[in-house]
Amino acid sequence: MLAYIVRRILETIPALLIIITMTFFMCKYAPGGPFDSERATTPEIRKRLEAHYGLDDPVYVQYFRHLGQVLSGDFGPSYKYPSRTVNEIIAESLPNSVELGFYALLTALALGLTTGLIAAMFHNRFLDFAPMAIAMLGICLPTFVLGPLLILFFALQLGWFNVSGWGAASDRVLPALTLGIYYAAYVARLSRAGMLEILSQDFIRTARAKGVSELRILFKHALRGGSLPVVSFLGPAIAGLITGSFVVETIFQIPGLGRYFVTAAFNRDYTMVMGTVIFYASLIILLNLIVDIVVVWLNPKSRFE
Amino acid sequence: MEATPTPASHPEPNPKAAPEMAPIQFEEGSSLWKDAWRRLRKNRMAVVGAIILAILGTLCSLSPWISPYEYDATNLALGASPPSGDHWMGTDNLGRDLLTRCLYGGGISLLVGISATAVSLTIGVIYGATSAYIGGKVDSFMMRVVDILYALPFTIFVILLTVMFGRHIVLLFVAIGAVEWLTMARIVRSQTMSIKRMEFIEAALSLGLSKRRILLRHIIPNILGPIIVYATLTVPMVMLLEAFLSFLGLGVQPPMSSWGSLIKDGAEKMEEYPWLLLFPGGLFAMTLISLNFLGDGLRDAMDPRASKD
Numbered sequence: 001m002l003a004y005i006v007r008r009i010l011e012t013i014p015a016l017l018i019i020i021t022m023t024f025f026m027c028k029y030a031p032g033g034p035f036d037s038e039r040a041t042t043p044e045i046r047k048r049l050e051a052h053y054g055l056d057d058p059v060y061v062q063y064f065r066h067l068g069q070v071l072s073g074d075f076g077p078s079y080k081y082p083s084r085t086v087n088e089i090i091a092e093s094l095p096n097s098v099e100l101g102f103y104a105l106l107t108a109l110a111l112g113l114t115t116g117l118i119a120a121m122f123h124n125r126f127l128d129f130a131p132m133a134i135a136m137l138g139i140c141l142p143t144f145v146l147g148p149l150l151i152l153f154f155a156l157q158l159g160w161f162n163v164s165g166w167g168a169a170s171d172r173v174l175p176a177l178t179l180g181i182y183y184a185a186y187v188a189r190l191s192r193a194g195m196l197e198i199l200s201q202d203f204i205r206t207a208r209a210k211g212v213s214e215l216r217i218l219f220k221h222a223l224r225g226g227s228l229p230v231v232s233f234l235g236p237a238i239a240g241l242i243t244g245s246f247v248v249e250t251i252f253q254i255p256g257l258g259r260y261f262v263t264a265a266f267n268r269d270y271t272m273v274m275g276t277v278i279f280y281a282s283l284i285i286l287l288n289l290i291v292d293i294v295v296v297w298l299n300p301k302s303r304f305e
Numbered sequence: 306m307e308a309t310p311t312p313a314s315h316p317e318p319n320p321k322a323a324p325e326m327a328p329i330q331f332e333e334g335s336s337l338w339k340d341a342w343r344r345l346r347k348n349r350m351a352v353v354g355a356i357i358l359a360i361l362g363t364l365c366s367l368s369p370w371i372s373p374y375e376y377d378a379t380n381l382a383l384g385a386s387p388p389s390g391d392h393w394m395g396t397d398n399l400g401r402d403l404l405t406r407c408l409y410g411g412g413i414s415l416l417v418g419i420s421a422t423a424v425s426l427t428i429g430v431i432y433g434a435t436s437a438y439i440g441g442k443v444d445s446f447m448m449r450v451v452d453i454l455y456a457l458p459f460t461i462f463v464i465l466l467t468v469m470f471g472r473h474i475v476l477l478f479v480a481i482g483a484v485e486w487l488t489m490a491r492i493v494r495s496q497t498m499s500i501k502r503m504e505f506i507e508a509a510l511s512l513g514l515s516k517r518r519i520l521l522r523h524i525i526p527n528i529l530g531p532i533i534v535y536a537t538l539t540v541p542m543v544m545l546l547e548a549f550l551s552f553l554g555l556g557v558q559p560p561m562s563s564w565g566s567l568i569k570d571g572a573e574k575m576e577e578y579p580w581l582l583l584f585p586g587g588l589f590a591m592t593l594i595s596l597n598f599l600g601d602g603l604r605d606a607m608d609p610r611a612s613k614d
Contacts, residue, residue, distance in 0.1 A: 015453050022462075026469045140593040142545055144552040144565070145586040148572035156576055243460040247552060251572065262553050265468045273468060277461055284458045 005293055012285050019281040024066050027270040028059065075275030078264075086275035089260055096166060097256035100179065100248065101241050103172055107180030108237065112187025113230065119188065120195035120226070121218065131188065138185030143244050147178040147251040164253040175252045179244050183237050187230050195226035228299055235291035239284045341530070344606040351602020354595035361592060365415055368408035375405070388580055395580045397570065407585050410562035411592070417478045417563065418544040424482025425543075426536050429489025430525075436490070437497035438520055448494065451487050459484040463546065467555045477556055481543050492535055496528040530607035537600035541593045548589060564589040 050056050057065075069076060075086035115135065119128045141149075154174060155163045165171050198204065199222055207217050245258040253259075257276065264272035345351055364371070388395040395403050436447040466480040500506065501524065509519050544564075550556035551565030552572075559566070564585050571582030 011449075011453060018453065023465065026465060136594070136597070137590075140590050140597060142548060142589070142593075144549065144568055144572065145582075145590060148568075148575050148582050149586070152575050152579060152582070239458050239460075243458070243549075246464075247549065250553065261464075262555075265464055265553075265555060268468060273465065277465055280461055281458050 001296060004296060008289055008292055012289060015285055016282060020067060020070055020278055021063075023274045023277050024063055027274050028062070070278055075278070076271050078269055078272045081269075086272050089272065090257060090275065090279060093255055093257040093260050096254055097242075097245055097249070097258055099172070100175055100245055100254060100256060101238075103176035104179035104183070104241055104244075105238070107176050108183035108187055109230075111180070111184035113191050113227070115184070115188035116191030116230075117195065117218065117223075119192040120199065121214075123196060128192075132192065135185040135188045138181050139189075141182070143178055143182065143247045144251065146181060147174075147248060150174050150178055151251070164251070166252070166254045171252075175248050175254060178251070179241060179248045182244070183241065186233065186237070190229040190233055191227060194229040195222055198222045198226040224298065228295065231291065231298060232295045235288040238287045238291075242280055242284065341603075341606040345602055348602040348605065350598040351606075354598035354602070357591065357595040358599065361411060361588070361595075362415060365408050365412040368405060368412060372402070372405040372408060374402035387578075395578070395584075397581055398574065398578070403581065403584055406562050406567060407564070407588055410557075410564050410567050410585065411588060413474070413557055413561060413563040414544050414547060414565070414589070414592075417474070417481070417547045417557075418540045421478035421482040421485065421543040421547075422536050422539045424479060425485040425489055425539060426532070428483065429486035430493050430532065432486065433490035433493025434497055434520065434525065437494045437501065438516070444494075448491075451490055455487055460546065460549070463550065464553075464555060467550060474557055474561070477547065477550065478543075481546050485539055485543060489532070489535055489539070492531050493528060496531055497524055500524050500527050534600060534604045534607055537596065537603050541596040541600070544589075544596075545593065564592075 047056075073087070075090070077085050078089060081089070115131045119131050122128045151163055151174065155161045161170055161174050162168065195218075199217075204217060204221060207221050212221070242258070245256060246262050247258075248254070249256045249259040250262055257279075260272070261276040261280075263269075264276065397403060397406070432447065432451075436444045463480050463484055467477065470476055470480075506519060506523060509523055514522075547556055547563060548565030548568065551563050552569045554569070557563040557566050567585035568582065568589065571578075571585055575582040
């Protein structure tokens with residue numbers, strides 16, 4: 001177990017280095033510099049700007065300086081908003097994204113696990129088929145279709161919620177649903193399959209033979225093993241929630257990091273893009289690491305592999 | 306190493322060779338492919354999915370010839386109009402026929418989906434088969450590389466690629482294909498490894514067949530099943546990614562349209578003209594559902610062991 005954790009931690013180092021290196025060189029050699037946007041700059045101003053940002057040094061100097069800065073957690077100034085650093089923008093917008101992600105994850109787990117458990121309990125009956133059909137639909141409706149549909153129905157037709165914004169508490173409902181439903185559907189399918197597999201095993205039959213009540217079997221004996229697929233899905237799910245938040249924050253005009261990232265990508269604000277990519281990537285890698293370790297901890301079998 | 310032999314060949318040796326004296330048998334031993342085909346036909350959802358996809362694919366690819374309108378022909382006098390006899394899905398605010406645009410956009414979406422899947426298939430099969438074929442240290446190194454790349458958040462990288470190198474459609478599917486090959490490589494490798502250990506490979510080796518011939522004639526045809534299944538499931542993932550990028554404005558650029566960009570336009574104007582969102586959104590969701598059902602059906606058909614549920 002310890003060896004596994006150490007190996008996984010060691011594996012993240014090259015991954016992080018690849019990300020930092022790739023983003024650096026892509027930004028370096030991509031066509032179109034940060035300063036040739038709408039306003040034409042004279043060569044003199046351009047020179048001074050480049051000198052200011054250290055862009056006139058040899059590439060390897062820039063690379064190692066960049067590496068050093070990033071490793072110490074400094075992403076530099078934004079090219080588009082020169083008075084603000086990327087760190088400031090992240091610090092300001094991230095809490096909104098985290099809040100959105102948290103509610104979405106909560107929706108996914110609460111809705112998904114409940115549905116999955118019910119479906120497994122009523123295997124091959126109506127309460128199994130109907131939720132699973134709905135879950136299939138939830139998986140096939142992408143966020144950018146679901147979001148506008150939810151707005152159309154709940155905000156425009158019924159008038160229950162604001163169309164967009166992030167002020168009132170009720171503004172959290174539709175974005176969290178939009179982002180969370182896909183994962184709820186996935187979690188429902190995974191937990192149903194996981195529970196069904198566990199419920200068919202010998203130790204469950206033994207428990208039944210001993211006269212343990214069905215509910216106790218479900219929660220005490222089967223849930224731990226049956227929720228394993230869900231836990232291992234949490235890694236990719238969190239990565240997906242982060243990228244999904246780009247769309248949801250755009251649809252609902254939430255001032256989160258995802259929206260800044262999309263705007264920066266649109267404006268070719270390289271430092272901002274680089275900073276956010278490195279930040280997101282490290283976050284995803286870290287969360288994946290945690291999830292992997294939790295999976296091993298939950299599943300005694302995999303400790304011996 | 307050519308990675309895709311024709312699926313028509315089914316070279317697995319039949320272990321139960323019939324005794325010579327038996328009269329001509331009309332019931333031939335059913336091959337893997339015939340078995341799979343039979344099972345697939347029984348799966349109603351998969352068949353419906355395949356039919357929907359066939360119809361949509363035909364309509365989309367023929368749309369330039371069958372549609373009376375051009376996809377970018379504007380009619381400003383008409384403007385946005387709800388569905389009618391002339392325009393079955395209505396028109397957008399520039400008076401462009403929505404049905405034509407949906408079919409055209411669907412063609413682009415399907416094209417991106419299939420091409421990017423082909424790119425990922427090629428890379429994945431070559432990489433995975435090579436890794437398993439060479440084996441040993443090279444294999445474990447190549448797979449460690451895949452492990453590390455797996456940790457990278459690829460959607461973000463595709464965004465980065467489209468930002469850096471322009472929003473051209475060819476780049477789009479190369480970028481998507483280049484990041485979707487990892488799972489394929491893993492599947493191909495593990496399948497190759499398990500087939501490599503089977504007795505009929507040993508038999509082929511002892512008969513003196515070359516390694517290359519074994520790989521091409523015996524191993525790859527036998528792992529085609531999982532490859533096809535995974536490819537079918539990759540297409541909707543890729544289409545989703547393309548639509549996601551187009552929705553953010555980073556994918557297909559106007560006046561071209563894809564389902565993603567149509568949904569984006571529709572979402573912006575849904576308050577006044579809801580049909581602009583409902584039709585492309587509905588078509589897209591229907592295609593994704595069909596592809597998923599077909600993929601699931603294929604998986605159940607190709608792998609009899611996995612179909613018990």
